[in-house]
Amino acid sequence: MRRKKLTxxxxxxxxxxxxxxxxxxxxxxxxxxxxLLTTAVPAFREVKISQFFSSxxxxxxxxxxxxxxxxxxxxxxxxVTGGALVLAIPIGVGVAAYLSDxxxxxTREILKPIIEIxxxxxSVVVGFLGIVLFGPALAKLFHxxxxxxxxxxxxxxxxxxxxxxxxxxxxxxNAVPRAYSEASLALGGSKWQTLVRxxxxxxxxxxIAAVMLGMGRAIGETMTVLMATGNARSFPxxxxxxxxxxxxxIAIELGEVPYYTTHYYALFVxxxxxxxxxxxxxxxxxxxxxxxxxxxx
Amino acid sequence: MKLATRKKIVEVIGFLAxxxxxxxxxxxxxxxxxxxxxxxxxxxxxxxxxxxxRKGMTEGGIFPAIFGTFLVTIITALLAVPLGMSAAIYxxxxxxxxxxxxxxxxxxxxxxxxxxxVYGLFGVIxxxxxxxxxxxxxxxxxxxxxMTLPWTITASEEALKTIPNSYREGALALGATKWQxxxxxxxxxxxxxxxxxxxxxxxxxxxxxxxxxxxxxxxxLPYLPKSLGDQFMxxxxxxxxxxxxxxxxxQVRPLAYGTALVLIVLVLGLNMTAVxxxxxxxxxxx
Numbered sequence: 001m002r003r004k005k006l007t008x009x010x011x012x013x014x015x016x017x018x019x020x021x022x023x024x025x026x027x028x029x030x031x032x033x034x035x036l037l038t039t040a041v042p043a044f045r046e047v048k049i050s051q052f053f054s055s056x057x058x059x060x061x062x063x064x065x066x067x068x069x070x071x072x073x074x075x076x077x078x079x080v081t082g083g084a085l086v087l088a089i090p091i092g093v094g095v096a097a098y099l100s101d102x103x104x105x106x107t108r109e110i111l112k113p114i115i116e117i118x119x120x121x122x123s124v125v126v127g128f129l130g131i132v133l134f135g136p137a138l139a140k141l142f143h144x145x146x147x148x149x150x151x152x153x154x155x156x157x158x159x160x161x162x163x164x165x166x167x168x169x170x171x172x173x174n175a176v177p178r179a180y181s182e183a184s185l186a187l188g189g190s191k192w193q194t195l196v197r198x199x200x201x202x203x204x205x206x207x208i209a210a211v212m213l214g215m216g217r218a219i220g221e222t223m224t225v226l227m228a229t230g231n232a233r234s235f236p237x238x239x240x241x242x243x244x245x246x247x248x249x250i251a252i253e254l255g256e257v258p259y260y261t262t263h264y265y266a267l268f269v270x271x272x273x274x275x276x277x278x279x280x281x282x283x284x285x286x287x288x289x290x291x292x293x294x295x296x297x
Numbered sequence: 298m299k300l301a302t303r304k305k306i307v308e309v310i311g312f313l314a315x316x317x318x319x320x321x322x323x324x325x326x327x328x329x330x331x332x333x334x335x336x337x338x339x340x341x342x343x344x345x346x347x348x349x350x351r352k353g354m355t356e357g358g359i360f361p362a363i364f365g366t367f368l369v370t371i372i373t374a375l376l377a378v379p380l381g382m383s384a385a386i387y388x389x390x391x392x393x394x395x396x397x398x399x400x401x402x403x404x405x406x407x408x409x410x411x412x413x414x415v416y417g418l419f420g421v422i423x424x425x426x427x428x429x430x431x432x433x434x435x436x437x438x439x440x441x442x443x444m445t446l447p448w449t450i451t452a453s454e455e456a457l458k459t460i461p462n463s464y465r466e467g468a469l470a471l472g473a474t475k476w477q478x479x480x481x482x483x484x485x486x487x488x489x490x491x492x493x494x495x496x497x498x499x500x501x502x503x504x505x506x507x508x509x510x511x512x513x514x515x516x517x518l519p520y521l522p523k524s525l526g527d528q529f530m531x532x533x534x535x536x537x538x539x540x541x542x543x544x545x546x547x548q549v550r551p552l553a554y555g556t557a558l559v560l561i562v563l564v565l566g567l568n569m570t571a572v573x574x575x576x577x578x579x580x581x582x583x
Contacts, residue, residue, distance in 0.1 A: 007474060014476045015391055021383035022392070025450065026404040028443055032411060032419045039422060094318030102312055103319075111319065113572050118326045120497075120568040122504025124533040125333070125557050128540045132550070133332055159325055166322075192308035213410070220412025222507040223533075227541055247414045247507070254421070254511050271418045275411065282410035286403070 036272040043068075043265035052269060056235045058249070060263040068266050070273065072235040076150065076243035079236055080225055081218040083154025084161055089211055091158070092165030093200075096207075099166070100173040101195050112167075119163035123223040130156045130228030142240055148230035151239040156224045161214035168213060168289075172206020173199055205291040212285035216278045222247040246270050333557050340555025354517060354539070355549055359556055364521055365434065365514075365529035366563070370503045372438025372525075373445055377502075378495055381449025385491075388450070389457040390479055409447035413507040416444045420512040435525040437513035445502045452494020456487045493575045500567035504560060506533040516542070532560045 047068045055069025095115075099108055130152050138147035176199050184194040200207070230242025231252065244252075250267050257264045344358055351357035384401075392398040420440030430436040460483050468478035506514075515528040516538060522529045539553035540546070 011474050011476055015387075018383050018387035018391060021380050022387040022401045023397075024380060025384060025401055025408060025447065028446070029404040029408050029411075031423070032415065035419050035422045036415070039418075091318045091321060094315045095322055098315035098319045102315055111323070114323060114326060116572065117565060117568060118322070120500060120504075120565055121329065122501075122506075122533055122560060122564055124504070124506045124536050125561055126329075128536060128553065128557050129329055129332065131540055132554075133328075162322060190304050190308045192311040193304070196311070216410045220410070220414070222412065222414040223537065227537065247412060250414050250418070251507060251510060254418075259426075268418060271415050275415050278410055278412055278415075279407060282407050285410075286406055 033275065036268055036275055039268040040265060040272045043262055043269050046262045047266065052266075058233055060253075060257075060266060066262070068262075068269075070246070070270065072233065073244060073246045073249050073270065074273070076229075076236050077219055077245040077247070079239065080150050080153040080157060080229065080243060080245060081215060083150060083239055084157035084218045085211065085215060087154065087158035088161045088165055088214060092162050092210070092214070093169050093207060095162070095166045096169035096173055096210075097195055097200070099170050101191070101199070115163050115166055118159070123160065123221060124227070126156050126160060127224040127227030130224065134228065144240060145242070146230075148228055148242060149240050150229055150236060150243045153225045153229040153243070153245075154239065156228055157218040157221055160221060160224065161218050164217055165210045165214040168210035169203070169207045172203040172210065175206065176202040205288045209285045209288035212281050212288065216281040216285065219281065220247060220274065220278050222251050226251050246274050250274075330561075333554060333561055336551070337554035337558030340551045341558065345555055346559070349519065350517065353545075354543060354552075355545060359532070359535060359552075359559065361518060361521055362530040362532045362535040362556070363559065363563075366503055366532040368522065368529060369434055369438045369441060369509065369513075369531060370499055372435060373441040373502045374495075374499055376439055376442030377445035377449045377498065381446055381495070381498075382453045382491060384446075384450045385453030385457055386479060386484075389454050390475070390483065405447045405450055409451070411444075413444060413505055414510075416440055417508040417511055419443070420508060425512055431526060432511070432513045432528055433526045434513050434522050434529040437509040437529070437531075440508045440512045441502045441505060444505070444508055445498045448498035448501070449495050452498060453487075453491045455494060456490030457483065459490060460486050489574065489578050493571045493578065496567055496571040496574075500564045500571070503567070504533055504564045506531075506537055509534060532556060532563070536560060 051068055052070050054071070055067060056071040056075075057067040057069045058072060059067040099111060103111065131148070134152050134155055135147035138149070138152055139145060140147075180198050180202055181194045184198045185191070189197070225243075225245045226248040229245065229248065231244040231248055232242035233244055234241075236243045250270055253263070254267055257267065346358060346363065347360050348358035349361050350359065384405075388398065388401065392401075417440065420436055420443075424430045424436035424439050425432055428436075430439075464482045464486065465478055468482040469475075473481070509531055513528050514531045514534040518528060518530055536553060536556045539549050539556055543549050
């Protein structure tokens with residue numbers, strides 16, 4: 001009898017331990033948010049919140065008047081990310097359709113690890129290739145500067161977002177019930193018509209989720225854009241301008257800023273904005289992902 | 298007839314476009330690998346791999362960076378693997394569909410979407426300042442560990458899911474407690490799968506730069522870290538410096554290529570190991 005009690009005690013202790021590890025994920029997420037928030041808030045003692053979101057000038061070390069406008073950086077991030085998505089969505093969804101509808105299963109077994117290899121290339125190596133490979137090519141193509149600009153960043157981020165977009169879109173296309181495509185084929189639709197008019201619309205929620213996840217990755221990517229986009233602080237007007245994204249700005253300035261100054265706190269304001277942006281994008285992705293997984297069941 | 302031909306032409310062109318997209322992706326990957334291998338292999342020698350940088354990093358090797366990356370990845374693994382496995386065991390073996398379980402899952406998915414530089418900011422506050430570990434290999438490893446955690450949880454859970462329920466029922470029917478069942482009839486069969494996913498996550502962590510920028514990676518150190526409180530050199534950060542921060546960037550470009558090659562071989566080598574392991578595992582399971 002006592003032995004039974006002891007075993008029960010041990011069992012529930014073990015269960016609590018595992019539960020605690022699970023809860024840790026929640027604590028880390030909340031911890032990240034609260035840390036960013038509490039370190040960002042002191043910045044608002046000296047700088048109005050409205051200045052952060054209405055000014056395009058970021059110059060915290062100016063001897064005359066320090067400026068804390070985020071708009072140029074936010075615009076840069078959106079521009080590079082937007083450019084990346086314009087490239088990555090058609091190619092990514094195309095490859096996903098190829099893998100799910102065209103490729104022989106043996107070809108697929110070879111191609112899928114190759115795409116995983118692409119996902120495995122460290123971002124710093126991709127950024128390096130942006131400098132040595134894409135930069136000179138772009139400079140030659142457009143006869144302008146050194147090729148370190150928003151377009152370069154967009155190309156690289158597109159490549160980095162592709163594996164995410166491909167694999168989740170493919171899952172989503174594969175999850176479309178066979179009866180759908182069989183019905184279309186039986187009615188005389190060609191394989192192409194079946195793909196474009198039946199399978200793609202049916203798998204749309206998964207594809208949207210894939211795009212959102214790719215977008216989240218592009219917004220948060222640091223090293224690639226830091227190395228390949230030139231990091232000019234001015235407001236960008238075209239894809240051929242040198243830009244400095246939010247992530248790159250944190251990476252450049254956090255190493256040199258004295259702790260516990262307004263500038264230091266302001267960098268955490270950028271971090272907070274970045275966190276909230278990716279959080280919303282991921283949450284939307286999650287909603288769409290759920291939609292197609294529910295149907296799958 | 299005319300309509301049918303048009304339909305056929307559209308189909309042929311459409312599928313051609315899909316194939317072209319696939320070729321483009323493969324071509325980009327090959328271009329990347331070719332460029333780095335062809336320009337990087339000249340720098341590789343035993344000296345390059347075994348010596349420290351010399352003369353303001355214009356000569357010598359990258360051994361301290363290799364060592365540092367190795368060390369920081371071990372710390373990452375020590376944090377992320379056991380905790381990731383435990384969380385996965387909870388989710389797959391104990392958790393019921395409650396609100397808390399859903400919250401945990403939501404948090405894990407969102408954690409994997411948090412930008413790496415944000416983990417860096419978190420590490421600066423939590424490990425460097427609050428816990429007073431300073432900028433050190435310990436702070437950097439723990440920061441990377443937190444970043445890796447959602448990946449190891451997901452990978453472990455996937456592995457646990459593949460274990461058939463009959464294994465569990467068999468143990469329970471013989472009067473085993475839940476933990477005895479997990480220990481003897483679930484974990485041993487799940488470990489290979491868990492390892493595969495974990496190695497993939499650690500490979501990604503080893504190649505990350507943003508989280509270690511401000512938590513412990515050093516521009517240059519003449520000595521190897523002697524304790525967990527020391528700063529360290531890391532391969533990805535070293536590549537970043539050689540490519541953008543060095544005073545003679547063009548002169549050290551071959552060394553940068555060499556560093557990129559070593560990093561990519563290390564990371565992709567780990568990736569390949571994991572992929573091959575998984576391939577074999579699947580075959581066995583069939």
